[in-house]
Every structure is written in C-alpha cells, then in structure tokens.
Amino acid sequence: MTSLWRDRTPVETDAHLDERYDDIVVGAGITGLVTGLLLARSGRHVAVIEARDVGAVTTGNTTGKVSLLQGTRLSRILERQSEAVARAYVEANREGQAWLLRFCDEHDVSYQRRTAVTYAAAPQGLDAARSEHDAARTLGLDVVWAESLGVPFPYAGGTTLEDQAQLDAMELLDTLVGELRREGGTVVSGRRVIGAPLTGSTAVHLEDGSQVSAENVVLATGVPILDRGLYFAKVEPDRSYALAFRHPSPPELMLISADAPTRSVRDAPSCEGRLLLIGGEGHVVGRTRSTAAHLDALRDWTREWFPGAEETHAWSAQDYSSHDGLPFVGALPRGRGHFYVATGYGKWGLTNGVAAALSLTKQIHGQRAGWQTSISRRITRPSGAMEIARLNAAVGVHLVGDLALAELRSLRRPSEGEGRVGRRGALPVGESCVEGRTCAVVAMCTHLGGTLTWNDAERSWDCPLHGSRFSPEGDVLEGPATRPLRNAVTTT
Numbered sequence: 001m002t003s004l005w006r007d008r009t010p011v012e013t014d015a016h017l018d019e020r021y022d023d024i025v026v027g028a029g030i031t032g033l034v035t036g037l038l039l040a041r042s043g044r045h046v047a048v049i050e051a052r053d054v055g056a057v058t059t060g061n062t063t064g065k066v067s068l069l070q071g072t073r074l075s076r077i078l079e080r081q082s083e084a085v086a087r088a089y090v091e092a093n094r095e096g097q098a099w100l101l102r103f104c105d106e107h108d109v110s111y112q113r114r115t116a117v118t119y120a121a122a123p124q125g126l127d128a129a130r131s132e133h134d135a136a137r138t139l140g141l142d143v144v145w146a147e148s149l150g151v152p153f154p155y156a157g158g159t160t161l162e163d164q165a166q167l168d169a170m171e172l173l174d175t176l177v178g179e180l181r182r183e184g185g186t187v188v189s190g191r192r193v194i195g196a197p198l199t200g201s202t203a204v205h206l207e208d209g210s211q212v213s214a215e216n217v218v219l220a221t222g223v224p225i226l227d228r229g230l231y232f233a234k235v236e237p238d239r240s241y242a243l244a245f246r247h248p249s250p251p252e253l254m255l256i257s258a259d260a261p262t263r264s265v266r267d268a269p270s271c272e273g274r275l276l277l278i279g280g281e282g283h284v285v286g287r288t289r290s291t292a293a294h295l296d297a298l299r300d301w302t303r304e305w306f307p308g309a310e311e312t313h314a315w316s317a318q319d320y321s322s323h324d325g326l327p328f329v330g331a332l333p334r335g336r337g338h339f340y341v342a343t344g345y346g347k348w349g350l351t352n353g354v355a356a357a358l359s360l361t362k363q364i365h366g367q368r369a370g371w372q373t374s375i376s377r378r379i380t381r382p383s384g385a386m387e388i389a390r391l392n393a394a395v396g397v398h399l400v401g402d403l404a405l406a407e408l409r410s411l412r413r414p415s416e417g418e419g420r421v422g423r424r425g426a427l428p429v430g431e432s433c434v435e436g437r438t439c440a441v442v443a444m445c446t447h448l449g450g451t452l453t454w455n456d457a458e459r460s461w462d463c464p465l466h467g468s469r470f471s472p473e474g475d476v477l478e479g480p481a482t483r484p485l486r487n488a489v490t491t492t
C-alpha cells in the first residue's frame with residue numbers, strides 16, 4: 001500500500017559513506033533528518049544512514065497534522081505527571097511546531113493553517129473531550145469549546161484550537177534532505193545498521209559488513225534498534241490506517257475523536273482539488289485478526305458520512321507509545337554518553353520529533369533545553385510501573401498463546417494474499433502467497449523470538465511482541481529487529 005505522500009519519486013540520496021563522521025544519525029524520518037540538519041548547520045560532519053528509503057516507515061505514512069492539540073494526549077499526561085512536566089511537554093511541542101513551520105516558510109514547503117479539534121462522536125465521549133479541553137486550558141492553550149461544527153458525521157461537541165497546521169510529510173522530508181546535503185551532510189539509503197560495539201571506539205556496523213565510526217550516534221529509528229535501555233519494553237507499537245478520497249467538500253478542519261473507534265479527519269490539496277483523508281482503527285501491532293478489516297471499517301464509515309467519496313490511496317503505519325504519553329529522548333543507558341535515542345511519540349511525532357531533534361542537538365553540544373530538564377523529572381508512579389507491567393504482561397500472553405500452533409501439514413496452502421503459520425517440528429513456519437509467489441519463512445521474530453502473525457493489508461509478517469515487521473521473503477521492514485527472518489526458504 002502507498003500513502004498519498006509517498007506516491008511520488010523517491011527522495012534522492014548519496015551513494016558514498018566516509019569511514020568516520022562527527023555524528024552518525026540512524027534513520028531518515030523526521031527525527032533523524034532534523035537532527036542531522038541541526039548538527040550539520042552547527043558545523044559538524046554528519047551522515048544519516050537509512051535502512052530503506054527516506055520516509056519509508058512512519059513519517060512518510062503519517063496523517064501530517066502539526067498540532068499542539070493532540071487527541072487526548074494532554075489529559076493523559078496530566079493524569080500521570082505533574083503540571084510542570086505536562087507544561088514542559090507543551091513547551092517542547094510548541095518549540096518543535098515553531099521550528100518546523102519556520103523551516104517550511106523559509107524553504108517553500110507548503111502547509112495549510114487549520115483549526116485542530118478533539119471531539120466526542122457520541123455523548124459517552126464527552127467526558128474525555130471535556131477533560132482534554134480542561135487540560136489544554138490548564139496548560140495554557142487557547143482552546144474553545146464548540147457545541148457544533150457543521151461536520152457531516154456524528155459530533156457531540158469538542159475542543160478546538162485555531163491556527164494549527166497540516167502538511168505533506170514527503171515534501172517536508174525531501175526538502176530536509178536537500179538542506180542537509182547543502183550544509184555538507186550525507187544521507188545514504190538502503191544501508192541497514194545492525195549493531196554497535198559496547199566497548200572500544202563509537203561505531204555502527206552495517207548489514208553489508210562495513211563499519212562507520214563517529215563521536216556520537218543518534219538512533220532515530222522509531223523504536224531504538226539497540227536493546228540497551230530496554231525501550232522496546234517501555235513502549236507499545238500501535239498500528240493504524242488511513243485512506244484518501246476525492247470528495248467535493250472535505251471539512252477544512254483537522255479533527256480526531258476522543259472516543260473509540262478513533263476517527264481522524266483532514267483535507268489535503270491535490271492537483272484535482274482538495275482530497276478528504278480519513279484515519280483511525282489503531283491496534284497493537286500483530287494483535288488483530290485481520291488488518292484489512294480495519295481498512296474496510298474506515299471505508300464503511302466514509303461511505304456512510306461522505307457518500308460518493310472515491311478512494312485514491314490506502315495505507316497504514318505504526319508508532320510507539322509510552323505508558324505516560326511522554327517520549328523518551330536522551331542518552332542511551334550504557335552508551336558511554338555517545339549514543340542517543342528518541343522514541344515514544346504516540347502518533348504525534350511531527351512536533352515531538354522536531355523537539356527531540358532540538359533537544360538531542362543541544363545535548364551533543366553539552367547544553368540542555370529547559371523543557372528537557374523538566375521532562376527528565378517525570379516520575380514513574382506505582383500506576384506507571386503497573387502500566388509498563390501491563391504492556392509486558394500482554395507480550396507474555398502472546399508468547400504463551402503462540403505455542404499452540406497446528407502442524408503445518410494439516411493446513412492448506414495459502415491462496416493469493418494469504419499467510420498462514422503452522423508448526424514444522426518445533427519451529428513455527430509461515431507460508432504466504434503474494435503476487436503468485438509462495439514463500440516459507442521461519443515465522444519467529446529475530447528480535448526476541450515472538451511468533452509472527454500475517455498482516456493481510458500490508459502483506460507482511462508482524463511481531464505481536466514489540467512490533468518488528470518483515471516482508472513475505474523475510475526482509476526487515478521496521479521495528480527493533482535488525483536481522484532478516486532465519487532460514488527463509490522460497491518454495492516457488
């Protein structure tokens with residue numbers, strides 16, 4: 001599936017990597033590219049190393065809202081953290097948003113100003129929407145309650161924040177790459193980092209057997225690909241879905257529901273007039289019966305409330321959420337002060353990713369953003385520890401549940417678009433058929449051994465433990481895994 005933003009020629013990158021840099025940034029999403037640009041602007045010799053292509057994972061598949069009103073995020077943080085920490089979160093996002101829109105203004109990246117809305121679709125959702133309204137007010141946002149907004153779908157009331165923005169994420173990334181290269185930085189794609197030594201000089205090892213060294217390494221890989229710090233166990237990978245439609249009158253608002261099922265709505269300019277974008281249907285990666293059914297649910301909803309809408313694009317993506325709604329940004333434990341991470345944006349990474357880049361760049365220069373100091377004072381209350389335990393209990397349930405697989409012999413061969421997991425001896429084996437090609441892989445995640453499930457919308461093998469994903473042939477697509485599925489065997 002291809003997102004509206006990624007339906008274009010791939011971003012041009014460099015072919016050559018030096019043996020040594022001041023700073024290596026791993027990952028060419030918004031976090032990696034803004035970090036790389038800030039470091040290059042400060043005179044440092046920088047390389048961004050991307051495993052796939054620019055924007056391939058989350059940033060190129062976002063819904064592109066650049067907003068300080070972020071669903072029910074602020075009330076969630078205020079429930080779990082002090083007001084000072086929640087204010088620091090808003091401050092970080094405000095700075096991230098301001099930097100991003102200034103960059104767009106200075107480099108002709110188009111964006112549209114829109115009012116952001118967190119709304120209740122039904123009266124039962126009003127408490128959540130009201131709580132967000134109150135939290136936003138407490139934290140200094142100038143929100144206004146709107147009883148009605150004239151939208152064509154169920155709306156029971158919501159909180160609104162004027163003058164937020166929306167953009168095309170790939171236009172942004174393309175321009176960031178151009179600027180970074182103009183500042184003397186290097187961006188290479190198709191080069192996967194598979195590890196970094198714990199001792200000796202700071203360096204990264206690439207899949208092709210080469211090694212590149214640097215003073216600092218920033219892991220801007222969504223979830224960190226090194227297990228030091230156990231971030232994979234502190235965040236939950238959440239996948240959701242999006243569709244673009246031709247429609248004569250999409251609302252000129254950026255809406256997201258406070259109640260379930262989540263519905264996210266915005267418009268987008270195109271050469272054929274404004275398009276309607278609908279998103280939602282989030283779930284933990286690998287823990288759903290059919291991912292295609294989630295897209296169908298969004299299609300049904302759109303058909304009901306925007307009759308005549310004609311679909312142009314369908315896509316899905318995942319992001320990582322922490323137990324308390326705050327990202328993890330800073331030095332990697334046991335990284336000797338030379339490795340940095342940023343993760344846990346909970347689907348609000350366009351502002352959080354830039355804030356992380358600003359913070360990491362400061363840290364590399366031996367400084368600290370004021371809000372970063374406050375956020376680092378976040379507390380893990382007993383309830384927070386319980387939420388982390390809950391994330392990992394769900395992981396445990398999947399480990400145990402996965403043992404009860406049928407013998408592969410008793411399963412029929414998959415038909416087109418299908419993937420099935422069975423046991424061959426002690427091993428879980430996944431068989432899939434995509435575009436007439438049947439593949440068999442060991443369906444065991446190379447990160448921590450979770451049994452993979454078939455994603456029938458994206459046609460991939462997804463891990464229900466920590467969100468790693470693999471192609472039908474076993475290549476790594478995303479997540480904490482860095483190695484392809486073992487013993488992948490193509491049978492036809």
Ligand SMILES: Cc1cc2nc3c(=O)[nH]c(=O)nc-3n(C[C@H](O)[C@H](O)[C@H](O)COP(=O)(O)OP(=O)(O)OC[C@H]3O[C@@H](n4cnc5c(N)ncnc54)[C@H](O)[C@@H]3O)c2cc1C
Nearest residue numbers: 027029030031051058059062063064065193347348349350
């Ligand atoms: C469906 C959806 C809608 C969203 N909508 C919004 C929105 O409207 N507004 C908003 O603010 N946020 C939104 N988000 C969240 C936002 O898009 C993300 O938080 C943000 O894009 C994450 O950026 P990133 O740079 O951290 O990660 P990514 O964009 O995923 O970049 C990480 C990069 O690292 C690369 N990489 C990974 N491992 C390796 C390796 N071993 N070696 C080399 N490279 C590697 C990957 O290939 C990838 O390109 C949404 C998220 C989702 C899932």
